[in-house]
Amino acid sequence: MTISNNDFHYIQNILHKQVGIVLGMDKLYLVENRLTALAQQRGLASLQELLLQLRTRPSPDILQDVVNAMAINETHFFRDEPFFETLKTTILPDILVQRAKQRTLSIWSAACSSGQEPYSIAILLREYFPQLRDWNVRLIASDISSTMLARSRKGCYTQFEVKRGLPEFLRYKYFQRCGKEWQIKAEICKMVEFKEINLTETWPSLPALDLLLLRNVLIYFDDTHKKIILNKVQRLLKPNGYLFAGTSETALNRLNKQLKIVQSGTIVGYQVQ
Ligand SMILES: C[S@@+](CC[C@H](N)C(=O)[O-])C[C@H]1O[C@@H](n2cnc3c(N)ncnc32)[C@H](O)[C@@H]1O
Structure with missing residues (x-):
């Protein structure tokens, strides 16, 4: 019909x-x-x-x-590999140096879909930044879709999903077989706090952020909503905190003049001026 x-x-x-x-x-x-x-x-x-x-x-x-x-939920583990490589080699080391005294780290994956994005971050932290074990780390992940959040919390992925973007050695290290699927291990699962947040409505109280991933979601909004969201983002970011959007979501500094572009190789992010 x-x-x-x-x-x-x-x-x-x-x-x-x-x-x-x-x-x-x-x-x-x-x-x-x-x-x-x-x-x-x-x-x-x-x-x-x-x-x-x-x-x-x-x-x-x-x-x-x-x-x-x-809701368009397309996502996969380590989506946009150069972005995750830059996080690993440049962005996170920079943040860690800056927060070494306080030993706190706050990250928000807004619009996390079925969870692959925040779990990729959690795996990255666990695998490459062992010094964070005695830091106070908050990794918040949110989405508007209760269905996607339920999937994220479950942390169970099909063979097809774990083959998209996730290196094999990380799959064997951080997942276990669960029938035909792969279950993310509890040590990674419990690193992520899932919340239901509609980006276009009032946000709950959130910590000041070192890193905000707002990837592949702004494309669905008109400029009015984008501006409202970016104004809130600007207030939430710590000085020198980073914002990253999707690769096609460019020139956010035109919608919010307080955001300045920071470029690392081909990866473009934003910090508050
Ligand atoms: C394409 S996925 C992006 C997933 C992940 N960030 C990535 O880049 O792989 C877009 C997500 O945005 C969510 N979304 C759409 N509108 C939203 C809104 N108003 N507030 C919060 N999330 C929203 C959808 O439910 C969907 O899970």
Whole structure:
């Protein structure tokens, strides 16, 4: 069944209002596929019935399901390998020198999807920075999607997922087989604090940050929402703290004049001026 333009605009409005996501007409097929699957999950006869329920009885529960269904969750371990290499060789060593006295480190992976990004950071810290064992390290990971957070907390990944980006020696060291899947070990799992945070709404109290990963999520927002988010980011970053966005999310300093570009090789990040 295809979705009418009218219904598509209705869904576009819901997503913009609820989570600030701007959905282009090119996502029509995605809306049809994902909402048809959602209708089936909810035991409804058709996509049409789901749309009717949304229009006549838009309960928080059904709205959350629509947001979860439409969130674009593409991610993988050590996504953008040069970025993680730069973190390992340049950014984290720099932060560690600066915080050596206080021995505290605060990192936030905002929009963590199914958890591969924060777990990649946790593995990096455990594998290459053993001196952090007696530091006070907070690694916070958040997403708007309760479904993705549940997956993240579970820390169970398919063979396909662990083969995407994760070096084999790290898989054998930090995961264990769990039937056909791979379970992240408890020592890594417990390093990450998962929270549900909608970036376009009020944020809970968060620590001042040394490192903020806001990767591959800003692309879904319009400039107004991006500016609001970046203003909050600017206030949360410690002096010399780093912000990194996705490789296609460039020129954030044009949306917030307090952010200055810091470049390390091909990797572009931001610090507060
Ligand atoms: C493409 S994934 C990015 C995952 C990871 N950061 C990476 O780069 O691999 C985008 C994530 O943004 C989340 N998201 C979308 N809108 C959001 C919002 N308003 N607040 C918080 N997270 C949001 C989605 O649920 C999805 O998990």
